[in-house]
Amino acid sequence: MTSAGARSQSSASPDLTTREGAAPFASTWRRQHLTVEERIARGTYRIASYWVTLSAGPIAYGLFRIRYRNRPGESPGGELAGAG
Secondary structure (H helix, E strand, C coil), rough: CHHHHHHHHHHHHHCCCCCCHHHHHHHHHHHHHCHHHHHHHHHHHHHHHHHHHHHHHHHHHHHHHHHHCCCCCCCCCCCCCCCC
């Protein structure tokens, strides 16, 4: 009877010998055991990948406005001078 109880407990925990059981265990363990350099690298990557791309939009908009300002045939409001 004791061995049946032990089997039911072991079947409830993930089987670390299979790929499906080992993947969550490994990622959780890895997250908890990062070195300082790895944490700095991960944080820097996350900041750069989010904030640099986020700031690219306003920069591109500003460069577009500078490049296409005061085009011939266009009024200052952005509409064509001959239209309307």
